[in-house]
Amino acid sequence: MTLEAVTPDGLDHEVVALLGTWLPQRRWYPAKGTDAELTPVGTLHLADDVRVLLVRARAGDVDVVLQVPVALVVGAPPEGTDPGLVVGTAGDRTVLDAAGDARFLAAWLAAADGPGASVDVTAARVVTGEQSNTSVILPGPDGVPTGILKVLRTLAGGENPDIDVPRRLVEVGWDGVPAPLAWTQAGWTSPQGDAEVGYLGVLSAFVPGAQDGFELACEWAGAGRAFREPATELGVTVAGMHDALVRSFGVGSSMDGAAALASALRDRLAWATTAVPPLAGVADAVRAVADDVARLATTPPRQRVHGDLHLGQVLRSEGRWFVIDFEGEPLAPLAARVRPDLALRDVAGLLRSFDYAAAVGGLTGDAAAAWTADARAGLLAGYGVVDDPTSSLLLRALELDKTLYEAVYEARNRPAWTAIPQAGLERLLGPVRTSGDA
């Protein structure tokens, strides 16, 4: 079933006015640090007093439609309400964040397509440390976690790789991804006046006892424990994922592979320097790598990839790795996220993650270099990356591309972490100047 958004009413406008202070405190808000203009573009009336506001947030190069489920309670919040859920007061209503609200969840499941699951919405638990979206764990009637609902925060019409790709991978028999159990779609009118239909969220099978790959790697790095074995197994899993993606989606042409990759790196540089002007200090060095890539005679065939693979997108449970979060880079447009690409891009994403894990785990200098070198060797061996000059250049270019993305991502979201991509740029390019200092 596709839910249909209606024109926002006065109450929706009042709620959106409250979001001006609430949204910037959300981890998933993509326009932090800006004075974004917020406008309601549509509302889904899901249940009595439960609405899903579709809110356009516009600031600089950010122009997105956000999904904000709210409960509108007449009078004061019910006793025992977590104060962290209170968005504010609109007229005689208390506005509550409803992502984990039983009424919202029951209505969501009633409107969903897919095989479905038997879950207890009254025992839902919102995952803390939310990232680009909001995840809610739903237990079955026996209290054991059964599914995890991802409430997408930035909406887009059309295909959503985070839902469509796992569905296809399960169809071709790959079991390294949690199976999608239910998904919802809605129709709305875009700020440009176009009719859009897009996904609102997905309920996926819960992986029991799963540990986030990034937390695991940080823990091991912090303890000085070599990560080679899990990294090798991860390489094997990622190779299996790429095979399954080819079985499901086929391969694209690579006729213009080198030129397209070089051009993508130059585009990334232009995007990054516009967003974070001091990155202009690396421009010449990045262009030199792009020029080397452009001279390659051939590149591997393009195929569907994960697109934003890092250690936070893999879960380890009972000695196995699972891959999640196929939405691609949240800062990139949909067309770019579903385009066939080099499979090595995913490998490069994980290589970048080892730098992050070493740094966040507290390693510095030679100890950090040795830990990451070992993890890198494991991943490359497990994946089966051929040790030749072409693969090395491609990986360098792809790591560089990802590091530029990270420099922007960290500047926007975690300014305290900008030193990590900065160090990555230095490792990949040699000493570079990315500050305005002389």
Ligand SMILES: Nc1ncnc2c1ncn2[C@@H]1O[C@H](COP(=O)(O)OP(=O)(O)O)[C@@H](O)[C@H]1O
């Ligand atoms: N199928 C699953 N089983 C168990 N835990 C999961 C599952 N999917 C996601 N998680 C947990 O939820 C967190 C957020 O999920 P993720 O897909 O990365 O969301 P986001 O798009 O917000 O980054 C993950 O880091 C992981 O800890």
Ligand SMILES: O=P(O)(O)O[C@H]1O[C@H](CO)[C@@H](O[C@H]2O[C@H](CO)[C@@H](O)[C@H](O)[C@H]2O)[C@H](O)[C@H]1O
């Ligand atoms: O998981 P998301 O789809 O939200 O991805 C975004 O956020 C990630 C951080 O949460 C970010 O990843 C960067 O930080 C990770 C450590 O927190 C590190 O493991 C990754 O290598 C690094 O890129 C990701 O880039 C961003 O798209």
